[in-house]
Amino acid sequence: MYEKLKGIVLNTIRYSDKHNIVHIYTDGRGLMSFAVPQGKTSAARMRNAMMLPLSLIDLEASVRPGRDLALMREVRRNFTMATVYSDPVKNAIAMFISELLTHVIQEPEGNDAMFRYIEQSVQLLEQLPSGVANFHICFLYHLGGHLGIQPNVESYRHGYWFDMTDGVFTPSTIQGHQHLQPQEAQVIYLLSRMTFSNMGVFRFSREERNRMLDLIISYYRLHNAAIGTLRSPDILKQLFV
Numbered sequence: 001m002y003e004k005l006k007g008i009v010l011n012t013i014r015y016s017d018k019h020n021i022v023h024i025y026t027d028g029r030g031l032m033s034f035a036v037p038q039g040k041t042s043a044a045r046m047r048n049a050m051m052l053p054l055s056l057i058d059l060e061a062s063v064r065p066g067r068d069l070a071l072m073r074e075v076r077r078n079f080t081m082a083t084v085y086s087d088p089v090k091n092a093i094a095m096f097i098s099e100l101l102t103h104v105i106q107e108p109e110g111n112d113a114m115f116r117y118i119e120q121s122v123q124l125l126e127q128l129p130s131g132v133a134n135f136h137i138c139f140l141y142h143l144g145g146h147l148g149i150q151p152n153v154e155s156y157r158h159g160y161w162f163d164m165t166d167g168v169f170t171p172s173t174i175q176g177h178q179h180l181q182p183q184e185a186q187v188i189y190l191l192s193r194m195t196f197s198n199m200g201v202f203r204f205s206r207e208e209r210n211r212m213l214d215l216i217i218s219y220y221r222l223h224n225a226a227i228g229t230l231r232s233p234d235i236l237k238q239l240f241v
Contacts, residue, residue, distance in 0.1 A: 053098035096232040114146035
């Protein structure tokens, strides 16, 4: 029996000469894997074009107990993505987001709030005419709230350290924990005030933005052992001045 779902494509892996494996984050069933036929027909090319990273799609899926791969039919776009794939800056951001989500999303169950956050973020990235230099930083920080790892900013005081292990600000360090010194801890607090609406007023140099990206990825990795080596951040670091 097929059920209707909304999906966000995370990645596509070549499986054989005839099939690709596509990982899709869905609204009702969380992370799902599909065997998608390859081909040279116009229908196959159209279907493959909808399997690009962060594509927003509607689909019908058949989920059978005991099977790792679900069956897909009636797939179609529910949001047109043009600039995300044609603009090199937006495309680099999309590649980074999809790579990170591939690592952090493992649950085969729905999370409506997180799905809507990612979906709306992707739509906004497509619609923004400019000013996307801080987009990935803002996205990462607030995604942490849906993953249960967002820093507790209520504990912040000027001059406090940031305890990376517990996600809180502290007046001194704790043995065995990873910490950020007060100057960088203040930046973490600053990021809590950044939203997609005001991110353009936050001015950072390339070095500052790259350092923030490294810190946030380190924080994610500390709280999620599934995050291994990421390739896309190196591309992002070359883009913004």
